[in-house]
Structures are given as C-alpha cells and as structure tokens.
Amino acid sequence: MNEVEIADLRRLTEVIREKYNYDFSNYAMSSFRRRIQRVLELYKFSSVDALLKRLQDEPRFVKEFVSEVTVNVTEMFRDPSFWRELRDHVLPNILLNTQSISIWHAGCSSGEEVFSMAILLREMGILNKCKIIATDLDADIIQRAKSGVYPLKNMELNQKNYVRFQGQASLDKYYREEQGKVLMDKSLIEHVSFREHNLVSGAAFSKFDLVLCRNVMIYFNQTLQNNVLKLFHESLFKYGYLVVGSKESLIWCEIANKFIVVNNEEKIYKKVKD
C-alpha cells in the first residue's frame, strides 16, 4: 500500500485551493491523512499523483472528493445528557429574553442533529417559534439532510439515544419505514433553511441565540479552530450560547475571555462580551 506523506497532503491542498477554492490546509494532519488514504483505496488510485490528476482533469470530481474527505458520521441525540441540558436549561433561559429563537447548526452533515433539535423543539411546543439554519460545505450531504432518509440499521442507536434523552414519545413516532430505510417526518424541518457554507472561508451571515458545532472542529488544527471560534463569536447575540463536542474546549482560544462556561460537562458556553 502506498503511504500518504505530509508532502503529498501539501501538494493536494494547494491544487484544491487554487483550482477549486476549498482550503484544507488547516485540517488536522492525522485525520486528513487518513481520509486521503481512504479516498485512494475507495477509488483504487495507485498514488496521490493519480488522485491529483483526476482532480485536475475532472472538475466534477471535486464535489465527490469533498464528500469523501469530510467526515459524515453522526447520530441522533448523540450525548443524550447534552440534549436534556438543552431542553431543561439552555432553551428555557433563552426564552426568558426572546420570543423566537434563532439556531445555527454549523456543519450539519446528514442532518441527524437538525432532526434531533426539531423533535426536541416540537416536544417543547416551540418549534414554530424557532428559526433554524443548517449549513455544511458539502452540497450533496445537505441534499441528504433535506431528504430525511436514513438507513434503518442506524435507528437502533438513535432510538437508544432518544430513550436516554428521555423524550416524550417514542422516536418511531417521527418516521416511517420503507424498504430498509426510514423516512423522517418532513414537517419537522419545513422551516429549516439549509445552505452551503464553508467554515474555513465563509463569513458571518446572521446573528443567533444558539450555535451548535459539535465534533466538527476536531478535524481542524488550532489556527483554523481559532478563526472559526471568532466567526461564531461574531455570529452570536450577546448572551447567546455556543455548543461544541463533549471533548472539545474553548479555554485555550484567543477569544476565550469573551465566553463563560455554562456547563463544562456538555461544553456549553455563553457569549458575555462583544
């Protein structure tokens, strides 16, 4: 097997940046390297050069490449204790100050977290009061999220998470099965706006009460994490909430002093300074 070296990664990121305007140069080396290795195996490229050639010769291939390189493994109600905290404390707190909550799912992937959020909000009876925007850099995965179709085999884990979240009903109330797939109740996301947005290069486009970006920045190096956190700071109303993954932290970053920790266990932060 051909080993992907750091120099190969540099050549790749340069070509993709210059030709297609996707910048992977600040992705974390260890996972990016493995993703490239994976693309080589998946498409049976004999070398990084063969992959480079395909990327240069066939502009359409870059979309597929981006889909494969980015990680799209996610669950509904991952970390059920976080979703409980959101329902029992964070959202009620936001509702003290505003009638309509604006929420940004940054890096929404195939949409499992968007559906989790919509189910939670409907069970709280406030789904109609919420404005949700879900973004990802990958247009194909956004289509998948919008379609709300998931493999049936994923539902066992999702159901277990939902039970641990202590939802009001049973998760199967929100979907129906068809030929080994589940079709989510689309009315859950009828007011969700899905957009293409790249955290690496995208600017702030609105202000939010709550930004969720869980297990997305783990694929970035600290330089990029810093930039993205500034973007989130800019995108939050004062006293708005930012949530990252359970093993991510803000304490080291440049703008850490503009946030306070609301819940360290679930990595919920609140913007306290502009």
Added chain:
Amino acid sequence: MSKFNLHNQYKAIVIGGSAGSFQVINKILNGLPSDFDLPVIMCLHRLKHVRHGFVEALNIKSSITIEEPSDKDGIKKGKIYLAPSNYHLCIELGNAFSLSTEEMVNNSRPSIDITLETASYVYKNKLIGILLSGANRDGALGMKRIKDRGGLTIVQDPSECMIDTMPAAAMKVTHIDHVLSAQQILELLLELHKKIKI
C-alpha cells in the same frame, strides 16, 4: 543488568487492550513509579454510550493520574492518557492529540489500530507498542505499522491472556519483538524507566 536491551530514545508508549485486559492494565499502572517519564497512551475498547466511570476505575490503582484528553491537548511527559468513549484518539505532529468521530474501525471507536497507526507515524522508531488480551483483531495492523516504522512491538503472552485473539492476530501479521507476561511487561517498563533516568 539489562534483560531487554532497550535504548533510551523512546518518546512514548501506546497500549491497546480489549476484553480481559482490565486487570493487566491495572497491574501495569499500579507498578509504574509515580515519576515514570514517558507519556503512556492507552486505547482500550469500552462502551460507547458511557462517558464516565472507566477512567475513575483505572485511577484507583494507578500511581499516576490518568486523563482522557480533549481535542488538541498537548502530550506531556510523565502522563497517562486514555482514549475517551466514542472517539478515535489520534496523535498529531507537534506532540498533541486530536480526536475523531470517523467510522468505526474493526467495529470499534476508539479503535486501537487508529491510535497505534497515528502514533507510529509521528514517533516512528521511538515508539513502544503493547497489545494485550482482547477478542477481536483491532490493533494487529497498528502493531505492524509500528514494526514497519522501526518501533518496538510487545504483546501479552497469548497463553496468559483471558482472550488471545488480539495478540495472536498481531503475531500473525508482523514480527513481535517480545511476547511477555503481564509481570514481564511491567519489568520491561521499569527497566526502561531506569535507562531514561540515568
């Protein structure tokens, strides 16, 4: 007296374990001196939905406090780390961890292969890999990577393992430098400790 003929250039130790490895890990952690100088990075198969309890249980017997690293945490000398539940634990250049929620590997997240492979890429021949008792083949390819890049490979003696699938799989795919009992693994680490302190 030098039983294992170790050099003193090693930078890190990675340990993989699964079913039947808990007591072995406890024995090793309990026997390490509190001033043991190398980082020890452990990837042990564990329940995906239980975030708490495991590191606390290991800490009871350990002379050095064990931590579950957060993403991009620095890797420090004299610390012991445990891969958190439902994340792969990777080693970055520049002595830091990174976490990943990628697909399961060998039905596992954390996967031992991923921790071992990324560690060997960063530490090359300055890495010691130890694979303990376990019921699947996770870790075998990672051990091969360590060997291919010049590191030292150690497995727990299959005859001593509660379940020997894991070390046996590693022995099939690569050369293992030492096949040792839990007690001997500890002795090797203590010998290494003395070498480094001199």
